[in-house]
Amino acid sequence: MTDAVKKLHIKTYGCQMNVYDSERMAEAMGAKGYALTDDPAEADMVLLNTCHIREKAAEKVYSDLGRLRPLKDAKPDLKIGVAGCVAQAEGEEIMRRMPLVDLVVGSQAYHHLPKMVEAVERGERPVDIEFPVEDKFEHLPERPMAARPTAFLTVQEGCDKFCAFCVVPYTRGAEVSRPVERILGEAQKLVAKGVKEITLLGQNVNGYHGAGPEGVWGLGRLVRALAEIPGLERIRYTTSHPNDMTDDLIAAHGEEPKLMPYLHLPVQSGSDRILKLMNRKHTAEAYLRLVERIRAARPDILLSSDFISGFPGETEQDHRDTLALIAAVGYGSAFSFKYSPRPGTPAADRSGVDAETADRRLQELQALISRQQHATQEAMVGREVSVLFEKPGRLPGQWIGKSDYLHSVFVAAEGPRQGDLVRVRITSSAQNSLAGELL
Ligand code: 5AD
Ligand code: SF4
Numbered sequence: 049m050t051d052a053v054k055k056l057h058i059k060t061y062g063c064q065m066n067v068y069d070s071e072r073m074a075e076a077m078g079a080k081g082y083a084l085t086d087d088p089a090e091a092d093m094v095l096l097n098t099c100h101i102r103e104k105a106a107e108k109v110y111s112d113l114g115r116l117r118p119l120k121d122a123k124p125d126l127k128i129g130v131a132g133c134v135a136q137a138e139g140e141e142i143m144r145r146m147p148l149v150d151l152v153v154g155s156q157a158y159h160h161l162p163k164m165v166e167a168v169e170r171g172e173r174p175v176d177i178e179f180p181v182e183d184k185f186e187h188l189p190e191r192p193m194a195a196r197p198t199a200f201l202t203v204q205e206g207c208d209k210f211c212a213f214c215v216v217p218y219t220r221g222a223e224v225s226r227p228v229e230r231i232l233g234e235a236q237k238l239v240a241k242g243v244k245e246i247t248l249l250g251q252n253v254n255g256y257h258g259a260g261p262e263g264v265w266g267l268g269r270l271v272r273a274l275a276e277i278p279g280l281e282r283i284r285y286t287t288s289h290p291n292d293m294t295d296d297l298i299a300a301h302g303e304e305p306k307l308m309p310y311l312h313l314p315v316q317s318g319s320d321r322i323l324k325l326m327n328r329k330h331t332a333e334a335y336l337r338l339v340e341r342i343r344a345a346r347p348d349i350l351l352s353s354d355f356i357s358g359f360p361g362e363t364e365q366d367h368r369d370t371l372a373l374i375a376a377v378g379y380g381s382a383f384s385f386k387y388s389p390r391p392g393t394p395a396a397d398r399s400g401v402d403a404e405t406a407d408r409r410l411q412e413l414q415a416l417i418s419r420q421q422h423a424t425q426e427a428m429v430g431r432e433v434s435v436l437f438e439k440p441g442r443l444p445g446q447w448i449g450k451s452d453y454l455h456s457v458f459v460a461a462e463g464p465r466q467g468d469l470v471r472v473r474i475t476s477s478a479q480n481s482l483a484g485e486l487l
Pocket of ligand 2: 207208210211214215251289
């Protein structure tokens with residue numbers, strides 16, 4: 049490299065898949081001489097890796113781009129790129145509305161990014177929002193040294209479920225699973241670099257059906273094969289659809305100690321009528337039976353979910369059905385969102401619930417979920433859990449890690465302990481974390 053190191057600032061919005069994608073783009077740009085910076089003011093290139101799931105997330109991109117204007121005025125060479133699902137969905141519009149944007153790269157074209165930056169250097173404004181036949185991950189450079197104990201690994205992308213509210217099938221495309229050997233190879237390399245916990249990612253991760261030795265593998269088989277990698281201590285996966293929880297995957301929760309006892313299993317609503325309008329293809333009752341089977345396999349598992357309040361047509365009774373489902377399941381944590389109409393989705397044209405009602409229902413969902421979260425955390429006090437130390441806490445001699453159940457746990461521990469997997473007794477519970485002592 050002849051020129052001095054250039055600086056790249058990436059802002060990541062939305063989901064964990066974007067976090068993984070941002071890392072892979074950073075690596076691709078690293079090969080072009082760009083080093084990461086946290087400070088957009090000192091960057092030679094700013095890349096926004098965007099999320100289109102709800103209107104607020106998508107609109108944020110335009111206001112953030114507006115805020116980059118003074119930086120670009122002060123430094124005309126500054127390159128500004130938009131990646132991710134807003135890029136995928138509104139690429140041409142971004143270029144029209146935002147003249148300061150130099151390039152738009154959709155979520156399946158990240159391996160083209162270095163070439164696109166060269167095009168910008170030639171004075172072009174490239175837009176690439178195709179779904180190429182080749183797999184971007186196989187054309188991105190290998191992941192360099194990751195000095196940390198946890199990592200994401202995307203195993204599947206896209207979604208064929210077409211829930212009536214959701215843009216993912218349009219922005220991320222059809223379901224594609226990466227081949228087994230590639231995933232095992234990437235996992236082995238991560239472990240060789242010190243990673244002890246891998247979270248397998250996919251928009252519909254439990255729909256994984258990758259080409260493997262002896263035919264197509266499901267997620268359960270993939271998890272069991274990953275669990276055989278020495279040094280890999282913990283496996284998680286997210287996000288799952290209830291209809292794709294196979295017997296084998298459920299059994300793996302009971303049989304494979306490395307598979308952590310926490311499962312994000314979105315149900316969206318507790319009303320059969322709304323589930324039907326959402327095109328979810330399962331009932332509340334089927335979900336509750338599924339939860340029973342999962343708990344029969346792994347009784348201590350903590351469950352989490354996503355809920356949408358104010359979906360078009362939702363009545364007070366539908367809302368009460370959702371509250372009843374939450375009460376029946378008892379979640380460790382859960383996310384709830386106010387319905388946001390997304391252009392191009394089937395529900396977008398249906399008339400929605402008025403904002404005030406949707407807000408009130410959202411608050412009721414959140415209040416119940418937060419009581420359950422509190423109760424679940426309180427129930428951990430006095431119990432022994434394993435904690436993987438990720439980073440030092442704010443107080444001296446304090447480390448923060450995650451328990452098997454994905455709780456953040458603060459522990460007094462001296463010295464450099466990153467990556468240590470320790471036994472801890474939980475001593476107290478706070479708002480969104482636990483405290484514990486080393487055993
Ligand atoms: N409005 C509100 N919430 C949505 N989600 C997806 N699409 C929408 C939408 N249009 C939520 C779902 C999903 C989570 C990732 O985001 O609950 O599980
Ligand atoms: Fe969107 Fe998830 Fe439904 Fe797929 S399963 S359409 S990603 S909400």
